[in-house]
Amino acid sequence: MNPVIEALKFRHACKKFDPKKKISRQDLDTxxxxxxxxxxxxxxxxxxxxxxxxDDIRQTLRPACWDQPQVTDSSHVVVILAQPxxxxxxxxxxxxxxxxxxxxxxMTRAYVEKYKSHMEKEVFPRxxxxxxxxxQCYIALANxxxxxxSMGIDSCPMEGFEKDRVEALLEIDTGKFEVAVLVxxxxxxxxxxxRLRHPVGQMVEFR
Ligand SMILES: Cc1cc2nc3c(=O)[nH]c(=O)nc-3n(C[C@H](O)[C@H](O)[C@H](O)COP(=O)(O)O)c2cc1C
Numbered sequence: 001m002n003p004v005i006e007a008l009k010f011r012h013a014c015k016k017f018d019p020k021k022k023i024s025r026q027d028l029d030t031x032x033x034x035x036x037x038x039x040x041x042x043x044x045x046x047x048x049x050x051x052x053x054x055d056d057i058r059q060t061l062r063p064a065c066w067d068q069p070q071v072t073d074s075s076h077v078v079v080i081l082a083q084p085x086x087x088x089x090x091x092x093x094x095x096x097x098x099x100x101x102x103x104x105x106x107m108t109r110a111y112v113e114k115y116k117s118h119m120e121k122e123v124f125p126r127x128x129x130x131x132x133x134x135x136q137c138y139i140a141l142a143n144x145x146x147x148x149x150s151m152g153i154d155s156c157p158m159e160g161f162e163k164d165r166v167e168a169l170l171e172i173d174t175g176k177f178e179v180a181v182l183v184x185x186x187x188x189x190x191x192x193x194x195r196l197r198h199p200v201g202q203m204v205e206f207r
Contacts, residue, residue, distance in 0.1 A: 003150065011149035014156045017073040018189035027151055028076060031185060034147035035080075038140040042115050044097060046087040046133040047140060048177060050079040050170070057170075064165035065182065070156045074186035079170065080141060081177040082133030089116035130178050137180035148185055158182040 001009075023031075028051070035049050052058055053076050062071040071077055086093050089112075098111045123132050145155040159181055166172075166179050 004146065007146050007150035010152070011145055011155065012192055012195060014074075014154035014184070014186070014188050015070065015193055016189050016191075017070060017075070017154065017156075017184065017186035019073040021075060021187040023075040023153060023185055023187075027148075027153060028185075030151065031078075031144050031148050031153070034143040035078075035140040038136075038143045040136040040139070041132075042097075042111075042118075044087045044094070044133075044136070046083040046129075047137050047180070048081040048083060049140070050081060052077040052079060061166065061169055064169055065158060065161040068156075068158065068160055070158065070184040071182075073189075074156070074184035076186070077182055077184050078144065079166070079182050080137045080180045081172070082130050082137055082180040083177055084129035084133050085176055087119075087129060087133060089119050130180075133178075134180035141181055141183055144183060144185075152187075153185055154188045155186075156184045158184065 032049060032051070035047075040046065052061070055072070058072050058077055061077070062068065065071045085091070088094070094115060095108070095112050098108045098115075101108070101111075103111070119132075123129075141157055145157065148155050161179070161182055163179050166182075167174055167177075170179075172179065
């Protein structure tokens with residue numbers, strides 16, 4: 001079987017983690033490398049990954065996450081933060097991001113203009129900068145879960161949390177960062193939930 005498909009078949013939203021099993025630092029670094037290697041629109045990297053290893057912090061956080069046991073029973077929780085202010089077209093960070101490409105000056109200027117016009121005409125009329133950054137965060141989320149699965153590590157993505165409360169508990173500087181999504185990593189314990197999918201033919205259309 002294709003090894004990526006194999007990993008995707010192993011992955012499920014793990015509801016029951018073994019609280020005794022911890023992920024090694026090496027494996028955790030591999031999971032975070034998958035996040036780092038993930039693509040972002042225009043290469044803006046408007047994200048940050050906050051790793052919660054501490055049992056105490058996760059215990060404090062759990063009530064703000066629908067009291068989900070995954071928060072405390074997993075090995076680590078990664079809080080994926082969006083950085084909406086960073087990707088604002090007026091921010092110097094945007095130009096500096098394009099400068100990294102070491103292109104001729106007029107091409108860099110053209111990129112900055114293209115970005116500005118795309119954000120103003122196509123993105124911001126439809127969604128907030130937070131939503132746009134969060135979309136990118138979810139790509140990293142998926143890659144992290146897949147690489148974790150390829151190493152026999154389970155995960156549970158979590159949108160079941162109170163954003164304002166989580167940000168307050170983690171003392172997030174909300175002028176810079178906002179929580180996009182959480183993901184717990186660890187090792188499954190016992191029987192897990194059934195995989196439910198509508199038939200693939202219902203989901204795909206060729207033209
Ligand atoms: C963005 C996102 C947020 C989710 N939030 C939660 C959550 O808060 N708690 C939970 O138990 N499962 C959560 N799930 C898991 C889904 O319920 C699960 O992925 C879906 O039912 C399909 O099951 P499977 O992942 O086991 O194939 C979330 C999934 C995604 C993609």
